[in-house]
Amino acid sequence: DIQMTQSPSSLSASVGDRVTITCQASQDISNSLNWYQQIPGKAPKLLIYDASNLETGVPSRFSGSGSGTDFSFTISSLQPEDIATYFCQQYHNLPVFGGGTKVEIK
Amino acid sequence: EVQLVESGGGVVRPGGSLRLSCAASGFTFDDFGMSWVRQAPGKGLEWICGINWNGGSTRYADSVKGRFTISRDKAKNSLYLQMNSLRAEDTALYHCARDRSGSDGRYFDYWGQGTLVTVSS
Numbered sequence: 192d193i194q195m196t197q198s199p200s201s202l203s204a205s206v207g208d209r210v211t212i213t214c215q216a217s218q219d220i221s222n223s224l225n226w227y228q229q230i231p232g233k234a235p236k237l238l239i240y241d242a243s244n245l246e247t248g249v250p251s252r253f254s255g256s257g258s259g260t261d262f263s264f265t266i267s268s269l270q271p272e273d274i275a276t277y278f279c280q281q282y283h284n285l286p287v288f289g290g291g292t293k294v295e296i297k
Numbered sequence: 298e299v300q301l302v303e304s305g306g307g308v309v310r311p312g313g314s315l316r317l318s319c320a321a322s323g324f325t326f327d328d329f330g331m332s333w334v335r336q337a338p339g340k341g342l343e344w345i346c347g348i349n350w351n352g353g354s355t356r357y358a359d360s361v362k363g364r365f366t367i368s369r370d371k372a373k374n375s376l377y378l379q380m381n382s383l384r385a386e387d388t389a390l391y392h393c394a395r396d397r398s399g400s401d402g403r404y405f406d407y408w409g410q411g412t413l414v415t416v417s418s
Contacts, residue, residue, distance in 0.1 A: 192359070225404060227342075234392060234408035235334075235342065246406070278342055285356060286332070286344040286402040 193217050197279055197289030203297045210266040212292045214279035219259050223283035226255055226264045229291075230275045238277075239264065271296060299323040299407045301393050306412030313383050317412055319376040319393030326374040327351070330396035332405060333367060333378050335389035335414075343389075346378070347401030356401045361387075383416045390414075 194217040204210050214224065226239040237246050239255035242262055252267045266273055274296060279289040305317040319331070332347035346357045346367040355367055366379040376393050390413050394405035 223403075227405070229342075234410055235394075235405070236408075237404060237406045240404050280342075280344075280405075282403040285358060286347070288334075288342040288344065291341045 193220060193281055193284050193287055195279055195281055195287050195289040197292055199292060200290060201293040201295065203295045204269050205297045206269055206271060208269045210269050210273075210294060212264045212277055212279075212294075214257075214262045214264070214289050216260045216262075216281055216283075220281045220283035222258045223281055224255075224257070224262050225280045225282070226253075227278045227280060227288075228273075228275045229278065235278065266294075269294070269296070299395070301395065301407055301409035303391060303393055303409045303412035306391065306414045308415045308417060309383055310418050311384060311416055313416070314379070314381045315383065315414060317378040317380065317391055317393075317414070319378075319409060321374045321376065321393075321395070324395070326369075327371055328399065330398060330400045330402070331367075331369060331376045332394045332396055332402050333365075333376075334392045334394050334405065334408070335387075336392070336411070337386075337389040340389075344402060347396065348376070349401045350399040354401050380414070383414075385416050388414060388416050 196215045222242040224242045227235040229235040300322045330349045364382045390411040392411045395407040397406045
């Protein structure tokens with residue numbers, strides 16, 4: 192089974208900061224990776240698909256990159272409404288989610 | 298507007314069974330794959346099973362294989378999850394999620410709010 196290691200598990204940053212989350216796959220998954228945002232009390236929302244493609248309607252401050260085993264997700268300028276937990280998810284084999292990164296405002 | 302509404306959750310004893318439903322609206326149900334994703338209290342997301350657009354392909358996580366069955370009803374625009382031999386570790390909020398690729402587990406572009414399943418004696 193493919194394992195997804197996401198880090199950090201939590202972070203605290205100031206409004207306007209650049210925030211980066213990483214996800215590492217236990218084997219090569221090409222670009223078969225998505226990123227989701229889950230605001231507390233809400234269902235997850237797809238933000239990035241195929242590692243680097245922005246979902247329609249998602250603000251351009253969100254971006255993703257990587258291929259193979261190493262991926263990153265970036266918020267270029269953190270906004271108060273970005274407070275959430277972010278998950279990566281691979282679909283190269285059976286879908287598996289990373290452990291999540293809780294993003295808070297400092 | 299795309300809507301996914303889960304129902305059927307509740308409290309069940311270990312070893313018991315439960316059937317979850319997900320009512321879909323606002324899109325052509327037959328065009329999309331569907332999956333169930335669960336979230337244990339305070340924990341992350343776990344994909345547990347998926348079904349492709351026509352029901353011809355299903356896949357399961359090892360944690361539920363042989364105990365859970367996913368199915369869909371085209372006429373009722375509904376997705377189902379039959380859960381048997383329930384264990385304490387199955388306690389979670391169960392979300393249904395739409396897969397826009399039509400497959401049994403790739404891109405989950407819409408999610409329901411979930412229905413809570415508690416397995417306890």
